[in-house]
Amino acid sequence: MTALISPARKNPAAQAIETLLKSRETGIVLALLLVLVATTVRSPAFLVSTDGFRDLLLTPAIFVLLAIGQAMVIITRNIDLSVGSVVGLTAYLTGRLFIDFPGMPIPVVIIAGIALGALLGLINGALIAYAKVPALVVTLGTLYIYRGVDVWWVGRKPINASDMPRDFLGFGVSSFLNIPTLAIIAALVLVAVGWCMKTTRGGRELYAIGSDPSAATLYGLRITKRVIHAFVACGALTGLAGVLFAARYGTVDSQAGTGFELISVAAAVVGGIAIFGGSGSVLGAAIGAVLLLTINRALPLLGVQDFWQQAVVGALILGAIALDRVLSLRQFHKLIEIRDNAND
Amino acid sequence: MIRLSSHSSTSTVGDVVLELSEVSKSFGAVRALRNGELTLRAGSIHALMGENGAGKSTIVKIIAGLYHRDAGSFTLDGTEVDFRSTAESKNAGIAVIYQEPTLFPDLSVTENIFMGRQPMKSWGRIDRAAMRKHAQELFSRLDVHIDPDRPAQGLSIADQQIIEVAKAMSLDAKVLVMDEPTAALSLAEVDRLFAIARALRDEGRALLFISHRFEEVYALCDTVTVMRDGEYISTDPIDETDVPSLVRKMVGRDVASLFPKEEATIGDVALEVRNLNSTGTFHDISFTVRAGEIVGLAGLVGAGRSEVARAIFGVDNYDSGHVSVYGESVPRKNTAAAMKLGVALVPEDRRQQGLILDFGVARNLTLSICRGLARFGLLSSKAENLAADGWAQRLQVKSHSLATAAGTLSGGNQQKIVLAKWLAAQPRILIVDEPTRGIDVGTKAEVHRMLSQLAGQGLAILMVSSELPEVLGMADRVLVMREGRITSEIPRAEATAETVMFAATHDRQQVLAATNVMEPTQ
Structure with missing residues (x-):
């Protein structure tokens, strides 16, 4: 008999510290702190100045949204590679709406961006769930299709800052209590999605489906519906990110958002989302996004040359995957050991 | 603690809960089930027995809602049901424990029990406290200590099975199906599982127990249904049957004339396997195959036969032991070297x-x-x-x-x-794993003719097969494996369906004891 005896009760503080040390997010937070400290020592303005602090929170905000959406999809053992193109389309829609309907209220534009993103996500999800084609292939296809539509739509009329109302552009760089509004939005989304993933049936079923799809079938979970939900949610968050992209940068051409899909996947993986689904948290993915973008800004200040910066990001991804592999191998060996002991 | 009485219990067998009648199911041209019959009663543990491919799993999957029957009737509490998904079967009060536990490795034990049916609070929140408490109650009813918060990953098979049972209990299932739940369990764990099964029976639930082990069926069940080749053969009270008669019903064919192997001159030792061990998979495997000889490797699914074949060919690694081909030693986990020495493996799953x-x-x-x-x-x-x-x-x-x-x-x-x-x-040595699985009768005969000719030309053949007629017809010698060990080596003259089946379902000591008793009388 190999049943585990529950550990003896410890005092709550000690237990909280133990949970903290064991959690997968702690490692990424430590890495982030390391980068911050090292860079600040070298060049204090990185963190201590008003601009430094603002940029620290503002730059990653859009990518935090993308990473959260991507994490939800990867948790179900799928992937969304169309993220960058969806950002491009929704960002352009934002500018187009301001040009074609002058005076359109900002909230309506935001909702329109989210709705378009959700629709594009629905197309991804439906193709994957009903046509039974792997997500990698479907979203690689829609990556190009969505981008193609974007290029055709933008034509020779990219959006410039002057096309959009001043309020909207101001909103992109505004702050509340010294905290950038975009960062607050990202944080609110993080809390809401994190809550759903942890405490609702739908959220837990996303984990279950990614953890073992065939077991999910035997449990009678509605896999098709849940996977489509994940893609729609990812699309909606990406749409929101597209609107914020327009507000933050002011110019939107046909190449806006190119390559963002890989950054979002990298953030999720570095943040502890297992690429085969079933484990990790959206909080981890969000911190992963902050870490990646902070490193991106820090490396030039640390005197690291341009071409090495990419390599550092790559090393981080490999390191995160290697760590996950080591952890799961260790689990596996434990399983074998227990089984053999039980049999002898 | 739950009482340890066996089938001779006084618990009253109640009304019919589940009934399958003339149920059939085909996959393309393959008829997996022709006329499935099964009647489960409340307060009864019913055994379902049959060879590999007899149609047991198909019946289980139809009950579970994974497969949909082509024809026949399926009633639950007297009303016809028509399950289109596992969720529908579950909602109707049927719980199935599969041979391989199907848990979510990344999720906690508690979540695994309640996934999809979690108790809820306001705002669509899962009531974690209630869920955890309920899980602990289930474990204390089952008299086991499993931390409800730990992930399912890393649990022993036995504990995973306990969680499957807890899952079934949380459903308050009327019908509990257990598909070879004991295959990976130790004796003590089997006892614990049986105690739980009896307690559930005494609560008036209907249980279906699928097992290849006669001693377990006799210890636990009150009724036994035998199937063969996708067909219902018989249902009897367990007291009115004995092992030889059950085996006859399970095998039930005239096997000797089907696959005659041509006589071939048996030559030198071609393949020698000495004390091969792989922790958790097979133990102490030793045998030889000579040129011109076909050696059958028989046993039930999961006995470790394919694993031995794969280890010899170098696909999988092994912990200790030695393999040699015509005296030359074969390095481990090196298929290229094995091929160079003239070993070939035709694997089980050709696709x-x-x-x-x-x-x-x-x-x-x-x-x-x-x-x-x-x-x-x-x-x-x-x-x-x-x-x-x-x-x-x-x-x-x-x-x-x-x-x-x-x-x-x-x-x-x-x-x-x-x-x-x-x-x-x-090649000089050919290992074939289930050479005729899933192919039609005509081609089967052709494959057998080919193997026989090859042996005649001096090839040494090791044939892993779950089909008794094939083993008995083709093999010069039969090695029988059970749970990773060779329990018996039977020469062609003595190999019968009964001796092979007995060795496949009993351990080596029991097999030796049985042959010692039998020999003087012959």
């Missing part, structure tokens, strides 16, 4: 391991010899086709052209290509 389905027939046929065909490291299609054509004709592979993708051919023709592929490499 996954033996064939490249998208490649044409010619490319598949020459895959194992492409190095020999290549000039300056380059393969010419002409050389490939030339070499392949000869083999395709010899084996009468039916395909439009040599470029036809292998995946589009019938199972029988695919198997011929896999065989031809290895024969083209001119």
Whole structure:
């Protein structure tokens, strides 16, 4: 008999510290702190100045949204590679709406961006769930299709800052209590999605489906519906990110958002989302996004040359995957050991 | 603690809960189930027995809602049901424990029990506290100590099975189906599972227990249904049956005349396996195969036969032991070296391991010899086709052209290509794993004829097979494995369905004891 005896009760503080040390997010937070400290020592303005602090929170905000959406999809053992193109389309829609309907209220534009993103996500999800084609292939296809539509739509009329109302552009760089509004939005989304993933049936079923799809079938979970939900949610968050992209940068051409899909996947993986689904948290993915973008800004200040910066990001991804592999191998060996002991 | 009485219990067997009648199910041209009959009663533990491929799993999957029957009736509490998904079957009060536990490794034990049916609070929140408490109650009812918060990953099979049972109990299921739940359990764990099963029976639930182990069936069940070749054979109270009669019903064929192997001169020891061990998979495997000999490796699914074959060929590693071919030792986990020494393996699952389905027939046929065909490291299609054509004709592979993708051919023709592929490499030792699984009767006979001829030409053949008639007809000697160990070695003259089945379901001591008793009387 190999049943585990529950550990003896410890005092709550000690237990909280133990949970903290064991959690997968702690490692990424430590890495982030390391980068911050090292860079600040070298060049204090990185963190201590008003601009430094603002940029620290503002730059990653859009990518935090993308990473959260991507994490939800990867948790179900799928992937969304169309993220960058969806950002491009929704960002352009934002500018187009301001040009074609002058005076359109900002909230309506935001909702329109989210709705378009959700629709594009629905197309991804439906193709994957009903046509039974792997997500990698479907979203690689829609990556190009969505981008193609974007290029055709933008034509020779990219959006410039002057096309959009001043309020909207101001909103992109505004702050509340010294905290950038975009960062607050990202944080609110993080809390809401994190809550759903942890405490609702739908959220837990996303984990279950990614953890073992065939077991999910035997449990009678509605896999098709849940996977489509994940893609729609990812699309909606990406749409929101597209609107914020327009507000933050002011110019939107046909190449806006190119390559963002890989950054979002990298953030999720570095943040502890297992690429085969079933484990990790959206909080981890969000911190992963902050870490990646902070490193991106820090490396030039640390005197690291341009071409090495990419390599550092790559090393981080490999390191995160290697760590996950080591952890799961260790689990596996434990399983074998227990089984053999039980049999002898 | 729950009482440990066996089938002679006084618990009253109640009304019919679940009834299958004349149920059939086909997959393409293969009829997995012809007339399935099963009647489960409240307060009863019903055994379902049969050889591999008898249709037991198909029945389980129909009950579970995974398969939909083609014809026949399926009633639950007297009303006809028509499950289209596992969720519907579950909602109707049926819980199924599969041979392989199906848990979510990344989620906690508690979540695994309640996934999809979690207790809820306001705002669509899962009531974690209630869920955890409920899980603990279930565990204390089952008298086990499992931390409800730990992930399912890393749990022993036995504990995973307990969680499956807890899952079934949380459903308050009327019907509990257990598909070979004991296959991976130790004796103590089996006892614990049985105690739980009896307690559930005494609560008035109907249990279906599938097992190959007679001693377990006799210890636990009150009724037994036997199936064979997708057909219902009989249902009897367990007290009115004995092991020999059950075995006869399970095998029930005239096996001797079906696959006669031609006489061949038995030569030198070709393959020698000494004390092969692989922790958790097989133990202390020793045997020899001589030139011109076909040695059958029999046993039930999961006995470790394919694993031994894979280890010999070098696909999998092993912990200790020694393999040699005509005196030359074969390095472990090195298929290239094994092939060089003349060993060939025709694997069990040809779709996954033996064939490249998208490649044409010619490319598949020459895959194992492409190095020999290549000039300056380059393969010419002409050389490939030339070499392949000869083999395709010899084996009468039916395909439009040599470029036809292998995946589009019938199972029988695919198997011929896999065989031809290895024969083209001119092996000295051929290991075939389930050589005729899923192929039609005609092709089966052809494959057997081929194997027999090859042995006649001096090839040493190790044949893993779950089909008793095939083993008894083809093998010069039968090795029987059970739970990773060889329990018996039976020469052709003494190999019968009964002796092989007995050895496949009993451990070595029991087999030896039985033969000692039998010998003086012969």
